[in-house]
Amino acid sequence: MIKFDAVNKRFPNGTTAVHDLTLEMPEGGITVLVGSSGCGKTTTLRMINRMVDPTSGTIRLGGKDVLEQDAAELRRGIGYVIQQSGLFPHRTVLDNIATVPLLLGWGRKKARARAAELLETVGLTAEAGKRYPHQLSGGQQQRVGVARALAADPPVLLMDEPFGAVDPVVRTQLQDELIRLQRELNKTIAFVTHDIDEAVRLGDRIAVFRTGGHLVQCAAPAELLARPADDFVADFLGAERELKLLSLTTLAEVPLQRATTVREDAPAPPAGSGPLLVVSARNEPLGWLDPSGTDAAPLTPVRPLRDTDTLLAALNESIASPAGLIARVDADGVLTGVTSREAIHEHAGRRHQEAARAAVSLTEATALSKTPGGTV
Amino acid sequence: MTIEWAWISDHAGDLTTLTLSHLQAALTAVLLGLLISLPLAVLAHRVRPLRGFLLGLSNVLFTIPSIAVFVLLLPVSGLTRTTTVIGLTIYTLVVLLRNTVEGLDSVPAKAREAAIAMGTRPLRTLLTVELPLALPVIMAGVRIATVMSISLVSVATYIGDGGLGQLFTDGFQRNFPTPVVVGVVLTLLLALVADALLVAVQYVLTPWTRQRHPKSGKA
Numbered sequence: 001m002i003k004f005d006a007v008n009k010r011f012p013n014g015t016t017a018v019h020d021l022t023l024e025m026p027e028g029g030i031t032v033l034v035g036s037s038g039c040g041k042t043t044t045l046r047m048i049n050r051m052v053d054p055t056s057g058t059i060r061l062g063g064k065d066v067l068e069q070d071a072a073e074l075r076r077g078i079g080y081v082i083q084q085s086g087l088f089p090h091r092t093v094l095d096n097i098a099t100v101p102l103l104l105g106w107g108r109k110k111a112r113a114r115a116a117e118l119l120e121t122v123g124l125t126a127e128a129g130k131r132y133p134h135q136l137s138g139g140q141q142q143r144v145g146v147a148r149a150l151a152a153d154p155p156v157l158l159m160d161e162p163f164g165a166v167d168p169v170v171r172t173q174l175q176d177e178l179i180r181l182q183r184e185l186n187k188t189i190a191f192v193t194h195d196i197d198e199a200v201r202l203g204d205r206i207a208v209f210r211t212g213g214h215l216v217q218c219a220a221p222a223e224l225l226a227r228p229a230d231d232f233v234a235d236f237l238g239a240e241r242e243l244k245l246l247s248l249t250t251l252a253e254v255p256l257q258r259a260t261t262v263r264e265d266a267p268a269p270p271a272g273s274g275p276l277l278v279v280s281a282r283n284e285p286l287g288w289l290d291p292s293g294t295d296a297a298p299l300t301p302v303r304p305l306r307d308t309d310t311l312l313a314a315l316n317e318s319i320a321s322p323a324g325l326i327a328r329v330d331a332d333g334v335l336t337g338v339t340s341r342e343a344i345h346e347h348a349g350r351r352h353q354e355a356a357r358a359a360v361s362l363t364e365a366t367a368l369s370k371t372p373g374g375t376v
Numbered sequence: 377m378t379i380e381w382a383w384i385s386d387h388a389g390d391l392t393t394l395t396l397s398h399l400q401a402a403l404t405a406v407l408l409g410l411l412i413s414l415p416l417a418v419l420a421h422r423v424r425p426l427r428g429f430l431l432g433l434s435n436v437l438f439t440i441p442s443i444a445v446f447v448l449l450l451p452v453s454g455l456t457r458t459t460t461v462i463g464l465t466i467y468t469l470v471v472l473l474r475n476t477v478e479g480l481d482s483v484p485a486k487a488r489e490a491a492i493a494m495g496t497r498p499l500r501t502l503l504t505v506e507l508p509l510a511l512p513v514i515m516a517g518v519r520i521a522t523v524m525s526i527s528l529v530s531v532a533t534y535i536g537d538g539g540l541g542q543l544f545t546d547g548f549q550r551n552f553p554t555p556v557v558v559g560v561v562l563t564l565l566l567a568l569v570a571d572a573l574l575v576a577v578q579y580v581l582t583p584w585t586r587q588r589h590p591k592s593g594k595a
Contacts, residue, residue: 103496103500
């Protein structure tokens with residue numbers, strides 16, 4: 001666990017980068033530090049591995065004050081990933097990844113073997129290991145950056161806008177990869193970004209910073225979206241924050257209804273009935289048929305959703321579908337039923353209230369525990 | 377003006393000795409220049425206020441006429457090879473110091489930051505990250521300093537040294553052009569060969585600069 005206690009950082013030119021920061025980053029979770037530029041989020045991150053030393057206050061990593069440790073040795077135990085990867089242009093990809101193991105004195109052979117293993121972990125071929133960083137695409141370089149940070153298997157990772165310089169499609173892929181990796185590795189990750197969507201996707205907890213180095217709110221994404229602490233946070237989360245909340249919930253708990261289906265090889269149904277879902281012989285949804293239209297009307301395409309898809313995806317699909325119904329399938333793509341737009345709405349509303357209520361009770365608990373002399 | 381080929385073959389041994397002596401003076405000066413420039417450049421790069429001072433000083437030294445340098449050094453080291461080498465070294469400093477500082481400036485900030493953030497100590501960062509990445513710019517300086525030194529050795533003829541430069545005074549005093557032409561040709565060849573070798577050394581030392589065009593395709 002990383003624990004900031006009353007930490008201040010003022011630079012010699014008089015600017016305050018971090019103001020009275022008390023924050024806990026739970027073990028095995030991703031804590032995202034988010035805020036506009038100049039809000040102190042990067043300085044906060046860099047104080048963890050002593051790239052910046054605080055003016056006052058203490059930072060503890062696994063219970064030990066970082067200031068009492070040798071900076072270089074401390075850093076070898078903390079993975080570090082930065083924007084545009086910060087790879088060494090003069091070292092091959094493999095040698096880049098082997099950096100920390102070599103510093104730790106593993107020996108070249110063992111370090112390279114470990115590097116080759118990690119190349120695979122982050123989804124790169126062995127052939128890529130022989131290349132120099134500039135011969136890789138931006139996304140591939142970023143993967144190498146992550147592999148390099150993981151090389152000595154440190155319990156803590158610091159990531160400073162690691163996906164900031166790649167295009168949106170690649171960024172989404174890299175985020176998915178990080179989520180997948182984190183499920184296996186369970187690292188304690190501090191992640192800096194200015195992109196609130198990235199924060200919501202990746203964060204177990206999100207810490208929102210305001211200019212001047214003030215931490216405004218630190219909460220789980222659902223709480224943050226349901227109950228922003230003030231207007232600043234609400235503005236920062238944006239007008240679509242309720243929709244973002246939907247992206248945190250899966251369809252799994254939304255009830256299913258029986259679907260009215262017609263086989264693709266069956267005779268055309270009588271006109272006048274509502275839209276029908278056309279299915280294959282294996283009961284896979286193929287498209288919507290609206291019998292009220294002309295005979296030759298093509299099927300409206302359907303995008304079947306699984307239980308692991310988000311409410312946001314469901315809402316999106318329900319808008320496009322002719323009857324406001326979404327088709328739901330199991331892992332094999334076989335139809336399990338349909339869900340109406342209304343059911344999705346209702347579930348979303350309930351979800352929102354739950355998140356808000358959870359946030360309130362948490363706030364009250366904190367308020368009580370902070371009451372001077374309170375015996376709770 | 378005619379070249380007496382017989383003179384050349386008669387003096388082949390002397391010519392070899394002079395060429396080697398010429399080369400030795402120039403290379404020693406460049407090596408010494410590098411040994412002095414490297415720590416000073418690191419200092420100039422790290423301590424901003426020193427940068428202007430050190431670069432300015434090397435510029436001022438460069439403007440002192442070469443003959444004056446040798447004359448000034450006479451009381452210290454006399455009519456020796458040492459005087460030649462010291463004089464030449466002073467001239468290499470202006471190029472080597474400037475290029476080494478600029479080379480260190482050219483190291484990507486992110487690479488340096490990553491090295492430190494991963495727990496590399498300062499000296500190791502300098503030796504394994506900064507200097508290798510600064511190498512192309514430093515080598516450009518080494519090439520200029522080498523060619524410059526090779527052409528400058530001749531000036532030391534005034535103090536009785538000067539390698540191939542001795543051929544110039546010999547030919548001039550006897551009004552005999554052959555040694556002069558041979559001296560010029562050998563100096564040129566020496567400079568060309570030294571430069572070509574340095575290009576080869578740089579090629580070997582900087583494998584990452586060779587393939588500039590990334591192969592496309594996802595790995």
